[in-house]
Amino acid sequence: MKAILLESLHQPLQVKSVQVPEISSGEVLVRIHAAAFNHRDLWIQKGQYAGIIFPMIPGADGCGVVEKAASTDDKKWIGKEVIINPSINWGGNPKVQATDYVILGLPHHGTFAQYLKIESRLLCEKPAHLSFVEAASIPLAGLTAFRVLFTRARVQHGEKVLITGAGGGVALFAIQFAIAAGCEVYITSGSDEKIAKAVSLGAKGGVNYKKENWHKELQQQSGGFDAIVDSACGDNFAKLVDIAKPAGRIAFYGATLGAFNSGVPAKIFWKQLDILGSTMGNDVEFCEMVNFIIRHQIKPVVDSVWDLDKAQQAIEYLSKGEQFGKIVLSIRL
Ligand SMILES: NC(=O)c1ccc[n+]([C@@H]2O[C@H](COP(=O)([O-])OP(=O)(O)OC[C@H]3O[C@@H](n4cnc5c(N)ncnc54)[C@H](OP(=O)(O)O)[C@@H]3O)[C@@H](O)[C@H]2O)c1
Incomplete structure (x- = not known):
């Protein structure tokens, strides 16, 4: 089969011919139709993740059709259109992942290939209203967004919510x-065009984070935020503290700015903020x-x-x- 291989750090992603993986008990073979990039794939190529075994097939997100199943119980999956949960070995505690937790695409071979072997318990039927390309966009970014927003930041209908970096997958x-949950959503972005696109999706307003006082402008637009979801951190984080309402929640899942x-x-403890x-x-x-x-019949945004x-070229x-x-x-194929 054809697969994308990363042969060592800082090397280009290249198409190579490799063996179709052999499946064993509890596993299925999925013929991948579409696979999506995450920022993680770039961090891996740049050597910012430990535990890489070369050569590796990257990719956490994929959508395809099950072609083979090793166990009789899993034969029911054959012919089904599926997406794949990339969270492997979360474990029994819903609050935190187990120590052997990994994400598909490191160290296990990922989805950037014509075939993927995967445990059947990680399969989920592809939503019928979505194409393979749209559905392949969901797994890692959708899961991260869902947990940070609902489990961690605990957003509620009617709340004012800020999401930074509107152009990002998550x-x-x-x-x-x-x-969709009925929040009043504001955004930031480094591009006015992306702000306009997010507003056309239903966001109430937004400000370009390249402006010096972007946070003050957002404060004026919104009156402050019940919940903020961020992936940038760095020195901008202090500004998020300023525009969170008392008893607000700031949840973050990335640190693109370090x-x-x-x-x-004192602003955090005096305002009784939750940092999550x-x-x-x-x-x-x-x-x-x-x-x-x-x-909610949500259609992922595909760039x-x-x-x-x-x-x-894509990465x-x-x-x-x-x-x-x-x-x-x-x-x-
Ligand atoms: N912990 C987890 O489970 C998890 C999961 C997924 C991702 N992440 C991390 O989250 C980050 C985003 O991942 P992704 O895959 O969504 O990335 P992505 O699709 O490549 O998007 C990155 C986004 O970062 C935004 N950004 C850049 N500079 C910013 C700034 N100064 N302030 C606010 N936003 C800024 C950009 O927003 P604009 O384009 O709108 O300017 C850009 O779209 C990465 O650091 C990634 O490693 C963590």
Whole structure:
């Protein structure tokens, strides 16, 4: 089969011929039709994750059709269109992942290939209202957005919610989910065009985070936030503290801008703020997230679709941050 291989750090993603994986008990073979990029794939290529075994097939997100099942119980999956939960070994505690928790695509081979072997318990039927490309966009970003928004930030109908970096894969799902849940959603972005696109999706307003006093402008637009979902951190985090309402929640799942080097701790304790970290999600949250997408007939925002042999160009495009929505690989036989 054809697969994208990363042969060592800082090397380009290349199409190579590799063996179709052999499945064993509890596993199925999925013929992948579409697979989506996440920022994680770029961090992996740049060597910012431990535990890589080369050569590796990247990719946490995929959608396809089950072709083979090793166990009799799993034969029912054959012919079904599925998406795959990339959260492997979350474990029995819904609050936190187990120590052997991993995400599909490191160290296990990922979805950027014509075939993937995966445990059948990680399968979920593809929502019928979505194409393979749209459904492939969901797993990692949708799951992360669902947990950070509902489990961690505990957003409620009618609340004012800020989601930073509107163009990001996770952020866009968070925007769509919060709007569907009846929140009043505001956003930031480094691009006025992306702000306009997020407003056309139903966001109430937004400000470009490249402006010096973006947080004051947002405060004026909204009157402050009950909940804030962020993935940038860095020195901007102190500004989020300023515009959170008393007793507000700030939840973050990424640190694209790095460490918090500024801020006044007293503002956090005096305002009784909750500062919450969040990563991926558990198996129940994955099912709830997919059901939420079906119930609200949400269509993932797809920025662009690339052929498998254009994977390196696609990841370079991701690194520029110009996208609005998911960058997807179309994988033909
Ligand atoms: N913990 C987890 O489970 C988890 C899961 C998924 C992702 N993450 C992390 O979350 C981050 C985003 O991931 P992704 O896959 O959604 O990335 P992505 O699709 O590549 O998007 C990155 C986004 O970051 C935003 N951004 C850049 N500079 C910013 C700033 N100064 N302030 C606010 N936002 C800024 C950009 O927003 P604009 O384009 O609108 O300017 C951009 O769209 C990454 O650091 C990733 O590693 C963590």
